[in-house]
Amino acid sequence: xxxxxxxxxxxxxxxxxxxxxxxxxxxxxxxxxxxxxxxxxxxxxxxxxxxxxxxxxxxxxxxxxxxxxxxxxxxxxxxxxxxxxxxxxxxxxxxxxxxxxxxxxxxxxxxxxxxxxxxxxxxxxxxxxxxxxxxxxxxxxxxxxxxxxxxxxxxxxxxxxxxxxxxxxxxxxxxxxxxxxxxxxxxxxxxxxxxxxxxxxxxxxxxxxxxxxxxxxxxxxxxxxxxxxxxxxxxxxxxxxxxxxxxxxxxxxxxxxxxxxxxxxxxxxxxx
Amino acid sequence: xxxxxxxxxxxxxxxxxxxxxxxxxxxxxxxxxxxxxxxxxxxxxxxxxxxxxxxxxxxxxxxxxxxxxxxxxxxxxxxxxxxxxxxxxxxxxxxxxxxxxxxxxxxxxxxxxxxxxxxxxxxxxxxxxxxxxxxxxxxxxxxxxxxxxxxxxxxxxxxxxxxxxxxxxxxxxxxxxxxxxxxxxxxxxxxxxxxxxxxxxxxxxxxxxxxxxxxxxxxx
Numbered sequence: 001x002x003x004x005x006x007x008x009x010x011x012x013x014x015x016x017x018x019x020x021x022x023x024x025x026x027x028x029x030x031x032x033x034x035x036x037x038x039x040x041x042x043x044x045x046x047x048x049x050x051x052x053x054x055x056x057x058x059x060x061x062x063x064x065x066x067x068x069x070x071x072x073x074x075x076x077x078x079x080x081x082x083x084x085x086x087x088x089x090x091x092x093x094x095x096x097x098x099x100x101x102x103x104x105x106x107x108x109x110x111x112x113x114x115x116x117x118x119x120x121x122x123x124x125x126x127x128x129x130x131x132x133x134x135x136x137x138x139x140x141x142x143x144x145x146x147x148x149x150x151x152x153x154x155x156x157x158x159x160x161x162x163x164x165x166x167x168x169x170x171x172x173x174x175x176x177x178x179x180x181x182x183x184x185x186x187x188x189x190x191x192x193x194x195x196x197x198x199x200x201x202x203x204x205x206x207x208x209x210x211x212x213x214x215x216x217x218x219x220x221x222x223x224x225x226x227x228x229x230x231x232x233x234x235x236x237x238x239x240x241x242x243x244x245x246x247x248x249x250x251x252x253x254x255x256x257x258x259x260x261x262x263x264x265x266x267x268x269x270x271x272x
Numbered sequence: 273x274x275x276x277x278x279x280x281x282x283x284x285x286x287x288x289x290x291x292x293x294x295x296x297x298x299x300x301x302x303x304x305x306x307x308x309x310x311x312x313x314x315x316x317x318x319x320x321x322x323x324x325x326x327x328x329x330x331x332x333x334x335x336x337x338x339x340x341x342x343x344x345x346x347x348x349x350x351x352x353x354x355x356x357x358x359x360x361x362x363x364x365x366x367x368x369x370x371x372x373x374x375x376x377x378x379x380x381x382x383x384x385x386x387x388x389x390x391x392x393x394x395x396x397x398x399x400x401x402x403x404x405x406x407x408x409x410x411x412x413x414x415x416x417x418x419x420x421x422x423x424x425x426x427x428x429x430x431x432x433x434x435x436x437x438x439x440x441x442x443x444x445x446x447x448x449x450x451x452x453x454x455x456x457x458x459x460x461x462x463x464x465x466x467x468x469x470x471x472x473x474x475x476x477x478x479x480x481x482x483x484x485x486x487x488x489x490x491x492x
Contacts, residue, residue, distance in 0.1 A: 098448060102457035125455050163452040179439050180449070186348070193351040 042241040044110050049089040052079050053109035056094035058183060060208040060265045061115045074265040078132050078249075079113040079232070081257055085248035097162050097183055101126075104235055111241070115202060117166045117228040127236055129245045131229035132258060132271050137167060138203045139221040142191060148198055148221045157197040160187035166228065167200040184209070192217065202228065204266055275459055282450045282460060286443060286467055293442025295471070298429045301364050305371025305428075306421075312376035317383065327376065334373025340434055342366045347438040363435040367428060375424050382417035383409060415486040422479040426472050433468075443467060 045051045054062040054075060062073040071092055083090035093109055100112055104126070111129075118128050141148050148157060155175030161168040163180045171178045179196055181187050187199040188209070198221065206220065234242055252258050258271035316327035334342075347362040357365065386409050394404030433444035447464035451457045 098452070101455060102451070102461075105455070105457060163448055168452075180445070181439070182437070189348055193356055195356065 042110070042244065043238060044088075044241075045107060046091070049091050050079070050083040050086065051091050051093060051108070051110045052083075053093050053095055053100050053103055053112045054079075054114045055097050055100070055183065056092070057185065058097075058114060059205070059212065061205075062113070074133070074261055074270075075113040075115060077261050077264075078252070078258065079111075081252050081261075082232075082245055082248045085251060086244055098164055101164060101233075104233065107235075110234065110238065111245070112233040115205075115230045116233040117230050119166050119169075121169075122166075122233065125236075127234045127238060127242045129232040129234070129242055130249055131231045132249055133204070133230040134227050134272055135202050135204045135230070135270060136227045137170065137200055137224040138206055139198050139200050139223075140188070140191065140206055140218050141198045141221045142194075143217045143219040145197070145219075145221070150222050151224075153221075154198065158195075159198045159200060160190045160196040161200060162187075170224075171200050188218070202230075204270060207266065275456065278454055278456055279459060279463060282447075282454075282463060285446050285450065286464055289441065289443040289446030290467055290471060293435075293440065293445070294429065294432050294468075297360075297363060297367065297432045297435060297440065297442060298425070301367030301432075302371055302425050302428055304364065304368040306375055308368060308372030309375030309379055312372055313379035313383065316376060316380050331373050331376055334370055339366070339370050339431055340437070342370060343434055343438055359435075359439040362438055363432075363440045367432065367435075370431075371424060371428060375421060378417050378420040378424065379413065381420075382413035385416050386412045411486075415483075415490070418479060418483050418486060422475065422482075426475055429471055429475065430468055 054071075054073075056062055056064060056071055058073070060073055061075040062071070064070065065072050071094070076092065079092075080090055093103070095103055097114065100114060103109055104112055115133060116122070116128075118131065122128075139148060139151065139154065148154065151170075151174045154171060157176050158179060159171045159176045160179045160181045161171050162183050168178055168180070176198070179190065181190065184199075184201055184205055187196070187201070190196045191199055203220075203223065206218075209216075209218075232242075232245060249258070253271060259269040262269040262271055312327045312330055315323045316331070318324050318327075343363065343366045346357065346366050347359065350357060390408050390412065391404055394408045399407065432442060435442055436445035436448060443464055447460050451460040454460065
């Protein structure tokens, strides 16, 4: 992988003929607009406002209260607290997970707040704030399925994962046959319907599912050794903003705000 | 890896996604959908109120609900009634039912566009109702319906990308997979768009040839 995403995109554009040119004209408009709003120090998409991308369908990190109420969740509230510290307004853009990085690259958001796990591939492409969630991954199976008790047992089994998630890569590395889905809800639906054997996700997601939906015939088959660290993701040109967010997170941690939010959503401090 | 290299490396996987997914999915759904559409169109034209009412209801439901919702009802919804259908059959069922609804109206309009005198001409020389339909009316209606049915087919080719949401691997799903790992969304999605476009150009030229061929029924 080279280090010049824009140059690569342009090369691709040249190759992709007339239709590409029309679209490229639209897309090059966006960064120019954000630059002209560059009177603020962070290079925000909209000056004075932190534009945050999140799924809005990912309990308990980002979801709508009672299904159709206000946008709430652990990540949403952490992002709100950070924006508050930075003295910025906050605006959430809700989008599908599989489109979220494409939107970040396209300059539609300043930051993704959606339990984005830090991994080497992503670090090559994006900047991360300091982590505000620490959690192991788990393999979730149907209760009573004894054929899976470790990650090695996933070889030859079918799991459901969302495409750009790090769990997708982990499932593949474990030798599983991976079906790509939108997110946790579809993955669990497929699991319940017997269309897949397992799904890998954050332990916190699973615990929250049990908490909200009660026992529904699912069980944890195994847990990862090293916990995953989740943080805000930003494009590489936002170093100043990352530094400011890190400082804000540090203050929130010292003030006990992160611990409080963890208590509220998980019954435990999940920030370290 | 340079952008050009990635473009080349993803080209054949994407084309394969089209050849093994998009095209068979569209062809199978269109073929089944067309048969269904002819049946629905004839029901809708029937003098029997129950039959024509059923056809109206069917067309109304299909045209009145999003294709994505129809797909999800069949794939994610039916299992709650104990009916688990695999991804591919689910997609073909949903797309066929959808084409059936839209194409039925096209075929009905095409049949109605054939002058009434043609029916009378058929009866005069002793043809039955069904024979008149098959030998006189449908060939003429076919010619009229080629442009709008081509539209339906071209739409279907692109709508088939929705099947990626119910685990069917076709062109767009392959594009999503490559984009997710290369994080070159713009490049890969444009490449996919280009391939869809080329497929549709080929279909449009097929439409042109078909129109010319069916013109043989027109007296000159």
